[in-house]
Structure formats: structure tokens, C-alpha cells
Amino acid sequence: MARPFASSADLGEKKQSLEVLAEGVYALTAEGDPNIGAIEGEDFLVCFEALATPVAAREWLARLREHTDKPIRYLVLSHYHAVRVLGASAFGADVIVTHDKTRELIAERGKEDWASEYARMPRLFKEPASIPGLTWPTATFSDRFTIDLGGDRGDLVLAYCGRGHTEGDLVAWLPKERVMFAGDLVESQAALYTGDAFHRDWSSGTLGEVASFGARTLVGGRGAVARGEREVAAAIAQTRDFLAVMLRETGAASTLREAFERTHEALEPRYGSWPIFEHCLPFNVSRLWDELHGVERPRVWTAERDREVWDQLQS
């Protein structure tokens, strides 16, 4: 029997958990659905990620408002993917911050990505008609962007660590609390999506840069919060291993179909039961195949191309 396309048949609500990671530092995890966060400044809030629609974002904000009523000055978006950015209008933030490349990617492929992600995982798009349009950053940076949180709260540092999950991922780092929000550059007990990735950079220099911060608490893009240096190291190691297995198996194959089968077989024992594993793998292998055959930048995913690749590999 054919597998249902991507996560189109995944309609079960996930349980959301709001965790206080340090004083004024919040994360909302949801059993493998995209994680989000917030950091209190002295008299303002920084929100991290925006979910897929304003309606979904407002549910998160209602929970956050049980802890703080400070106004939202900054909304930080780790990368351009629709399920993380299209809820932005709900925040009413003064400033929306991304990496320079994220702005370029939104301009280049934001519309296509929206249609692609909606079809792949419709459950995340609560009341899709509430999305007013693409989300545009109002401040961007290339290397570092520092927000002084005021009082004795220290800085929030937004940093670019190299090409990885996309061409323009950022991490948010709280040096005082040693807490990192890593976006989709690190997953903790959730499968990786690498359909827009640069596997070789990500698995080497970029993850090395992420690790060099020495986080004691790490919120990845999906999955549980990693607490303590051992769990942080394990989350980074898991991400690196997933990429290394993909590179090894796809690199040894002589056709795309063989690449998919080999990679699936090698990853499945360890990662097969993790959220979105089957959903992601055809898109992941397709992109890695391109990368290993000289296609420098990821090709744009459209709803049509998604179906073609799915039918070709995951059937």
C-alpha cells in the first residue's frame, strides 16, 4: 500500500509543554512539532520562532502571558521555513530579526515553500486563512546581532554558524545562563529535515561552531529540551551522526533510488521511530544527491516537485 504523502495523514494533536529554563527564559516543546521560545528582557520580550499561522501563535502567546505581560520588542526567526515564520503577525513585534540569507530566501522561494509545507504537514497550519502573507524581517545581520536585555540580564547573542539546515540559520545564545536556542541546526530525538541543507558544511564546521558555545541547556528545532552538558553533547552528536550516515550511504550509491534505499536502511534502526522520519527522508536524500553531484544551492521545493519525489522514492 502506498504511504500517505509526507505528514498529510498525521492529524493527531501533540501535547505542548511550556518549560521555564532559567529565570525569564521559556521554551514550548510539542512532542516533535516545531519548538518555540521566549526570553525576558528587563522591560521587553524577545520571542524566538513564530509557528505556522497567527492562530497557532496566539495560543502560544496566551500561555506565555500567564508568565509575563511585557511587550514584544523582538521576534527572532531562526530560518525561513513556513512552519516557523508565517505566524509572525500575531506577535506585533517592533523588530523581526533574521540572518541576511533568510531574507533573500524568503524573496526567492518563500511562496513556494509556503505551498510545499502546507501540503506536507497541514495539521500545523491552524486556520491557514489567518496568514496575512509572507513574513519579512525588518533587521538582518551576517555574523552577530546582540540584544542587550537590560538590568543585569546580560546579552542575547544571535549568531551565524555557517551553512546548515538552510543557507541562513541563526542560533540564539544566552551567555549568562548558557542556554541556546538552536533552531533546526540541532534536533534532539527528532529526525532531521535536510531538503534545503548543505550536508557537508552542516556536519563539520557548522555543528562544530554550535558546539563551541558550550551550552548547558539546548532547545533544538524539534524534540525534547537537552538539559546538562551530556544531553547537549548527545543532541549535537545525534545530529552529526544522522548527517554522517546520510553522506556515507548516499555517497556510495550509483542511483537516486539506491541512495534512498541504502540511507533508509542504515538510518531506520536508530531513527525510524522518531517524528517525521519517513516524511523527511525522500526530500533529504534528493537534496543530498544533488549536493554530491555538484548542485551548489538547494533546488526550490514546489508542491508539484514534492509529489514527484515522494512518488519516485517513498512508494
Ligand SMILES: [Zn+2]
Ligand atoms: Zn526548518
